[in-house]
Amino acid sequence: MKPRRKQRLVLVSLLIAGVAVAAGLALLALQENINLFFSPSQVAAGDAPSNTPFRLGGMVVDGSVRRSDGSLEIQFDLTDTANSVTVAYTGILPDLFREGQGIVAQGSLGTDGTFSATQVLAKHDETYMPPEVTEALEKAKAMGVQ
Amino acid sequence: MSQNPDTWLTRFHRLGSPPSFYRLAGILMPFIGIICIALFASGLFGGLVLAPADYQQGESYRIIYIHVPSAWMSMFVYALLATASAISLIWRMKLAEAVARASAPVGAAYTFLALVTGSLWGKPMWGTWWVWDARLTSELILLFLYLGYMALVAAIDDRRSASRAGAVLAIVGVVNLPIIHFSVEWWNTLHQGPTVTKFDQPSIAISMLIPLLLMAGAFKFHYLYTMLARVRVEILDSERRTAWVNTLVTSKAS
């Protein structure tokens, strides 16, 4: 390789390395701020902000969803398997909201430990399957249990 | 060997010369176009008609067949843009400059599509058009990188210095690619993790995966086609004062 080209190659590599290091440091410093939500364990540990709204993420606990008759009020527990937080919400839920589903709720923590949400978003997993397959899987699981 | 003028290296060099690349691209493009249309036809039929509905998302998941290929291409084209930029900076290869300039608007289009189709998918499934999570934000930054590259190249009159300035920006922006890809693993996000590019088995039913791969192929060939068409325009424009362009143009006009 001609020396000038070599020099330019080195310059380009240095440029990439420099920017990568700078970006890495910046992201490391921002680590907590880039996370979209706090987990119930972080809330239990007192890491979540107490007087400003934040996002809380977790799985809806099976059987914890309580709807009130005649209104859009709903209460459910969110868990990260270690801790759980009760969430109260009034409004329309996304189509994917169901028990066992990952949820991100925006709102603030009340003094009684209940999280009153102003918005509820549903996370979905990265699995794509036809319904028949899941039915078959569940059947197989049930057979295995018996 | 060194006396033989037709070694693969000299052939490669000649291919990199603007007139022969222009000619070769013109020959290849119809074939690429036909393959692209065939892939789109089979991928769309497979994805919209044959593939079953999803167990959780119902029919809405069918946006995957355009969202995921667009998102993949948005990153693939950027990697290509940065590679071509590095080659053009180090070896001063005109063809690499043309490829870089030709790729930017197409990559921007894919990024735009990934964002908008994702938004149209997010509204019914997540419950929101947009959320500032790491994946969505880094993909938006990718769009700004493309637009910044295009604006920078367009703002400088001199062709070669414009390409060089753009090349530096493109190379700097390459750090965003791993951030986009790993954002869903490094931070908690609303966007779900990878499905197909997981190292173990992809968690998607085969009847849904095949159309997705067909569509991904269709997008690749779409990029190849429009990139070659754009490189030909770049070559014509930058070589407009040369004899070969003049004979080509006058023979076509008469």
Next chain:
Amino acid sequence: MIEFLQMGGYAIYVWPAYALTALTLAVSVIAPIRRRKRLVREISAIAVQKERSRSE
């Protein structure tokens, strides 16, 4: 057919996404083809002009 178009109730999300994609991909193919035609016309006009001024 109607069932297909309804997309299980998600038609207002699925079809605009597909329409926008089709439009964007089509424009990105047509744009360079048109630009090349315009450029060929432009360059040949200049070439013809030069030819004329030389013969005068």
